[in-house]
Amino acid sequence: MSWSEDAPLAGVRILDLTRVVSGPFATMQLGDLGADVVKVEQPGVGDESRGYGPPFVGGESAYYLAVNRNKRGCAIDLKSAAGKELVLRLAASADVVMENFRPGTLERLGIGFDALARDNNELILCSITGFGRSGPDAQRPGYDLIVQGESGVMDITGEADGPPTKVGTSIADMVTGLYATQAVLAALMRRQRTGHGGRIDVAMLDSMASLLTFNAGIYFATGVSPKRRGSAHPTISPYEPFETKDGWINVGVANDKFWRLFCQAIARADLMTDRRFARASDRVSSRMALREIIDPIFRAHTRRHWQAVLERAGVPFGEIKSVGEICEAPQLLERGMVRTVSHPTAGPVKYIASAVRFDDQPPPDAVRPPLIGEHTEEVLGEWLGLSRSDLESYAHKGAFGISEPATIAGGVG
Numbered sequence: 001m002s003w004s005e006d007a008p009l010a011g012v013r014i015l016d017l018t019r020v021v022s023g024p025f026a027t028m029q030l031g032d033l034g035a036d037v038v039k040v041e042q043p044g045v046g047d048e049s050r051g052y053g054p055p056f057v058g059g060e061s062a063y064y065l066a067v068n069r070n071k072r073g074c075a076i077d078l079k080s081a082a083g084k085e086l087v088l089r090l091a092a093s094a095d096v097v098m099e100n101f102r103p104g105t106l107e108r109l110g111i112g113f114d115a116l117a118r119d120n121n122e123l124i125l126c127s128i129t130g131f132g133r134s135g136p137d138a139q140r141p142g143y144d145l146i147v148q149g150e151s152g153v154m155d156i157t158g159e160a161d162g163p164p165t166k167v168g169t170s171i172a173d174m175v176t177g178l179y180a181t182q183a184v185l186a187a188l189m190r191r192q193r194t195g196h197g198g199r200i201d202v203a204m205l206d207s208m209a210s211l212l213t214f215n216a217g218i219y220f221a222t223g224v225s226p227k228r229r230g231s232a233h234p235t236i237s238p239y240e241p242f243e244t245k246d247g248w249i250n251v252g253v254a255n256d257k258f259w260r261l262f263c264q265a266i267a268r269a270d271l272m273t274d275r276r277f278a279r280a281s282d283r284v285s286s287r288m289a290l291r292e293i294i295d296p297i298f299r300a301h302t303r304r305h306w307q308a309v310l311e312r313a314g315v316p317f318g319e320i321k322s323v324g325e326i327c328e329a330p331q332l333l334e335r336g337m338v339r340t341v342s343h344p345t346a347g348p349v350k351y352i353a354s355a356v357r358f359d360d361q362p363p364p365d366a367v368r369p370p371l372i373g374e375h376t377e378e379v380l381g382e383w384l385g386l387s388r389s390d391l392e393s394y395a396h397k398g399a400f401g402i403s404e405p406a407t408i409a410g411g412v413g
Contacts, residue, residue: 004364007034012188013383015087015094016040016071017078019047021144021170022128022204023100024067025177030096030184031070032354032363038379039068039370040087043075043400046372058345060369065349068369069341074380075373075400082397084110086380092119093383096184100128103138113199124187124197128180132203142204147172151208152225156215159230176207237283238262238290241320242298242306249303252316256280265313266297327352336362343368376400 004010012035016027024039024047031037041047052063077083088111091097097116099106106112106127117123127133130142140146148154148166158165180202191197209216215226218234226234231250233239238253253262256279263271271277271293276286283290298306303319310317321329327350332338336353343349354363380386386394394400 004034007364008358009033009035012036012096013094014038014184015090015097017087017097017099017101017106018128019100020049021067021173022142022176022180023098024049025174026126026128026180026184027071027098028067028069029177029181029354032356032366035096037071038074038090038375038383039071040074040076040078040090041372043077043373046075050372057349058343058347060343060346065343065346065369066351069351069366071367071370072375072379073370073373074376076376077398077400078109078111080398082394082399086384086394086399087111088115088118089384090379091116091123094120094123095188096124096126098126098128098180098184102141103127103129103133117197120197122191122195122197124184124191124200126180126184126187126200126202128176128202128204130203131205133201137205142172144170144172144204147204147208151205152212152215153208156226156228158228160228162228164228172204172208175211176202176204179207179210232287235284236280237287238294242294244298244303244306245301247303248320249298249306249310250318250320251310252318253283254316258315259283261313262310262315265309265315266294268293268297339365341366341368344371373400 009030012030014027014030014035014037016023016037016039018024018027018039019041027037027039039047047064047068049064049067050061053061055062057065076086078087091111106116113125116125129138130147131137131140145166148171149164151172153171154164154166157167180200183200183202187198187200214235218224218226231240236252236254238251241248241250251262253259259277259280260272263269275282276289277283301309307317307319319325326332327338332352337355338350339353340348340350349368351366353366357363377391380391380394
């Protein structure tokens with residue numbers, strides 16, 4: 001497997017000990033940027049997310065396929081002495097090791113930071129945890145749903161008279177993965193200056209709490225926690241969904257200029273002189289009265305009608321699309337964001353490409369997600385220079401199973 005020499009992270013080696021979502025999403029971002037990511041999985045078992053379904057495509061979990069592109073698969077038993085030895089040797093050749101076990105797990109396995117960096121003082125170890133490596137909750141498991149609740153985000157999500165609601169995607173996992181990616185890139189830059197690696201600690205709870213931004217600011221300023229308000233914005237109005245005759249649209253009247261344009265567009269210029277709505281803060285204070293006026297206006301016409309009216313007026317608006325609609329949206333298709341990669345068991349697999357592009361070029365085609373242990377022989381030969389007899393020796397010591405997809409048949413070197 002080869003990567004473009006022009007890729008931003010070409011030549012950077014990532015030893016990926018993560019599983020499920022937060023870690024794999026982070027290492028996929030690094031792989032998208034051209035890093036050589038080697039995903040280590042338990043022989044014969046693999047990442048837990050391989051079993052998350054339905055749906056399964058050709059025996060492969062759609063969940064797993066969505067967060068594991070641009071990686072090579074290596075099956076190593078971390079509980080065997082020979083497997084630990086291989087991981088330590090791989091770490092000595094790596095730039096970054098990424099893991100998302102509970103704090104202390106790597107140390108119990110004998111592959112903690114001190115051991116991993118023993119022969120590589122430039123090594124960067126990025127640890128993703130649920131609640132951090134310190135503090136009273138450090139040993140708690142970090143599942144997305146749990147962290148969404150603990151972070152305060154669920155309490156401000158949902159209708160005012162409804163229950164707390166989780167975000168519709170695994171936002172705690174994803175944003176933590178993005179923070180971890182950012183941290184790794186910063187650590188690589190620091191290493192260029194200092195010549196030393198170090199540890200990175202990225203917690204899901206910290207990551208989600210950081211998203212509270214102005215909501216936390218409201219609490220710090222008033223001592224009162226913001227409440228659920230559905231899709232309404234706490235400090236801007238109207239800035240929310242509206243029901244039309246045949247569906248829903250979002251309207252974003254984010255300042256006084258758009259308010260004037262909006263009033264003219266809905267043929268209610270009189271609202272501009274209504275003292276209840278004169279300033280942005282007035283419109284927030286009189287939100288319910290404003291909704292009582294606007295709601296029937298929108299319900300009187302179709303979504304297409306309002307799209308044409310608002311676009312002509314220059315008022316920010318947007319459809320509320322389904323997942324299927326956005327996956328087929330001309331805007332994404334035209335920008336090359338929806339790609340297809342061929343998989344040996346799942347067949348053609350579509351995916352949403354990286355959101356990052358350089359020099360106005362679309363993101364490059366991805367390498368498909370690996371089968372369990374598919375590249376074990378290739379990676380050990382390439383990174384460590386192991387010969388066929390070396391591979392046979394490690395296999396017989398239980399480091400990896402010779403029945404894995406990546407067997408020792410054919411040898412290396």
